[in-house]
Amino acid sequence: MKILVPLKRVADPDNANKIKVNGGKIDTTGLEWKLNPFDEYAVETALRLTENGANTKARLGEVVVVTLGPKETETTLRSALATGADRAIRIDAGDDAIDGDTVAHALAALIKKENFDLILLGKQAVDGDSNQVPQLLAEYLGWPQATFAATIKSEADKALVVGREVDGGTLNVRVQLPAVVSVDLRIVAPKSVTSVHTAPTHNYADGVRFAALMQIMAAKKKPLVEVKLADLGVTAAPKIEYVGFELPPARKAGVKVANVADLVGKLRNEAKAL
Amino acid sequence: MATKILVVAELLEGKIRKASLSAVTFARNAGLPFSVLVIGAGAAGAAGEITAFGAEKVLVADDATFNGWTAERFAPTVAAAVKNGGFDVLAFTASSFGKDIAPRVAAKLGAGYAPDISSVSNEGGTLIYRRPVYAGNAYAKAKLLTAVQVVSVRQSEFTAAEASGGASPVEAIAIEAADAAASKVEFLGLEAAKSERPDLGDARVIVAGGRALKEKFKDILEPLADKLGAAIGASRAACDAGYAAPELQVGQTGRIVAPRLYLAIGISGAIQHLAGMKGSKTIVAINKDTEAPIFQVADYGLVQDLFAAVPELVTELNKG
Numbered sequence: 001m002k003i004l005v006p007l008k009r010v011a012d013p014d015n016a017n018k019i020k021v022n023g024g025k026i027d028t029t030g031l032e033w034k035l036n037p038f039d040e041y042a043v044e045t046a047l048r049l050t051e052n053g054a055n056t057k058a059r060l061g062e063v064v065v066v067t068l069g070p071k072e073t074e075t076t077l078r079s080a081l082a083t084g085a086d087r088a089i090r091i092d093a094g095d096d097a098i099d100g101d102t103v104a105h106a107l108a109a110l111i112k113k114e115n116f117d118l119i120l121l122g123k124q125a126v127d128g129d130s131n132q133v134p135q136l137l138a139e140y141l142g143w144p145q146a147t148f149a150a151t152i153k154s155e156a157d158k159a160l161v162v163g164r165e166v167d168g169g170t171l172n173v174r175v176q177l178p179a180v181v182s183v184d185l186r187i188v189a190p191k192s193v194t195s196v197h198t199a200p201t202h203n204y205a206d207g208v209r210f211a212a213l214m215q216i217m218a219a220k221k222k223p224l225v226e227v228k229l230a231d232l233g234v235t236a237a238p239k240i241e242y243v244g245f246e247l248p249p250a251r252k253a254g255v256k257v258a259n260v261a262d263l264v265g266k267l268r269n270e271a272k273a274l
Numbered sequence: 275m276a277t278k279i280l281v282v283a284e285l286l287e288g289k290i291r292k293a294s295l296s297a298v299t300f301a302r303n304a305g306l307p308f309s310v311l312v313i314g315a316g317a318a319g320a321a322g323e324i325t326a327f328g329a330e331k332v333l334v335a336d337d338a339t340f341n342g343w344t345a346e347r348f349a350p351t352v353a354a355a356v357k358n359g360g361f362d363v364l365a366f367t368a369s370s371f372g373k374d375i376a377p378r379v380a381a382k383l384g385a386g387y388a389p390d391i392s393s394v395s396n397e398g399g400t401l402i403y404r405r406p407v408y409a410g411n412a413y414a415k416a417k418l419l420t421a422v423q424v425v426s427v428r429q430s431e432f433t434a435a436e437a438s439g440g441a442s443p444v445e446a447i448a449i450e451a452a453d454a455a456a457s458k459v460e461f462l463g464l465e466a467a468k469s470e471r472p473d474l475g476d477a478r479v480i481v482a483g484g485r486a487l488k489e490k491f492k493d494i495l496e497p498l499a500d501k502l503g504a505a506i507g508a509s510r511a512a513c514d515a516g517y518a519a520p521e522l523q524v525g526q527t528g529r530i531v532a533p534r535l536y537l538a539i540g541i542s543g544a545i546q547h548l549a550g551m552k553g554s555k556t557i558v559a560i561n562k563d564t565e566a567p568i569f570q571v572a573d574y575g576l577v578q579d580l581f582a583a584v585p586e587l588v589t590e591l592n593k594g
Contacts, residue, residue, distance in 0.1 A: 016545050026412060038527075101386070135374065135375075140381060146459070167529070169466040172463050172465070175460075176459070189514075240388060240417075241417055243402070244415045248412070251552065251573075254569070254575055257575065259576070260587050271573065274502075274591075
């Protein structure tokens with residue numbers, strides 16, 4: 001199976017509360033760039049689908065990673081190459097010039113140039129929290145989509161049975177390839193991804209794999225090509241304009257209560273919440 | 275210039291989901307005339323539930339092939355309803371249904387999309403959307419630059435609309451042919467989590483537990499939830515560890531909730547959890563770790579071992 005995994009770097013989500021707003025713009029000064037966590041899960045999913053879990057050295061198919069952004073975003077691509085992806089593409093673009101719709105158009109144009117069986121994405125990037133690129137991309141390609149995947153079972157590399165996390169339960173669909181799949185948190189549980197290449201009894205380590213130093217060195221030699229947005233026939237034409245940002249209103253400081261009786265008293269008489 | 279809104283109402287087991295009433299509230303807040311599209315197998319039977327909410331029309335798209343849920347099957351008919359009805363704003367509630375289909379329809383219409391908005395203001399005919407970003411650590415104000423606009427609205431911040439009287443005329447609309455992509459996706463079934471408790475999105479009280487509860491998650495929380503008529507929620511850590519079902523997860527990437535009362539039991543208060551619940555009216559935290567970040571957003575904090583405090587709380591509530 002040939003899989004494309006689009007990646008986005010985001011300001012360190014574990015320190016998102018340190019985000020500032022300056023002059024109506026987001027200021028992430030002092031925060032590190034990290035690979036969007038859901039995209040890490042998408043990479044892990046792609047690796048699991050293209051290997052025999054007992055022998056993770058040999059890739060049965062190809063995993064290609066792509067990002068849109070300036071030169072510095074190649075660090076993000078290299079980190080994915082180090083965990084096992086085969087090659088990388090950077091679509092050169094300024095961070096501020098593009099919106100999710102432009103990203104989807106650029107990816108669609110790229111995908112039309114070479115044949116992929118599957119596009120795997122994180123369900124949302126944890127900066128904009130928009131949750132839109134996978135669905136837009138599926139529509140622009142005219143492909144089926146399976147969003148919020150918590151489980152994937154590959155059927156002879158021709159179709160996937162996907163368990164989608166929806167409000168109040170799990171919705172199961174079978175999608176024929178080629179397809180667009182966006183992944184949710186639990187896709188990296190030990191048994192969430194079942195491929196035709198891996199024994200059904202195989203348990204993956206919980207979470208995503210980390211790159212050993214050797215692999216980080218080797219990743220520097222893996223192919224990474226740059227493509228211009230214009231080469232794809234795409235013009236950045238944002239459909240959304242952000243007119244300003246602000247910090248959320250602070251919650252009024254709370255109080256510590258002495259004991260359970262005190263808590264119930266305050267909830268009844270002060271907050272009138274019971 | 276926005277002039278006319280179409281609200282999409284989703285069905286669950288032949289009834290309109292209460293979540294859809296948040297999108298009706300959006301339409302009212304935008305101050306523009308609106309119609310409602312009820313779509314799904316059995317929509318004709320459910321349309322009567324939404325005729326007293328002030329809609330100009332209630333449009334119905336009912337077809338046997340709408341049995342089961344795939345965005346590829348529904349999107350062409352929704353897009354056609356927007357075009358044929360001359361609507362320039364299409365509103366979904368940001369449920370998993372809405373989030374799945376909204377971008378797909380936006381792409382069909384060449385429309386801009388404002389996801390997961392928390393409020394709307396109408397500034398001389400231009401709709402300005404406010405939406406949380408960075409897990410709710412900042413809010414963005416945005417406008418869409420396209421003639422047709424698509425939005426999904428937060429159930430936690432657009433309170434479900436109440437009926438306002440009147441009788442909107444009901445009109446069946448044409449069902450569009452499915453996209454080619456629709457034949458590539460097969461609906462296999464919905465494994466619904468059966469629960470007698472209120473849905474997290476609708477609950478007035480939520481009792482939420484963290485990893486600290488371990489295997490006692492249910493034993494400790496259920497008596498309290500029963501007493502309060504509450505929904506049960508969980509932190510991501512509790513879900514990942516298998517102590518709570520995944521659909522109970524509250525947070526940036528789980529359900530976003532804003533009940534009247536939120537009790538966080540043994541939850542430390544990671545950023546991504548706070549993003550899902552800090553809009554709650556009153557927040558109570560019970561945690562033995564004085565330094566837990568949850569206390570920074572809690573109105574009432576009780577520093578105590580939860581295994582003692584929660585049963586005691588149930589006893590105390592029973593006295594009242």
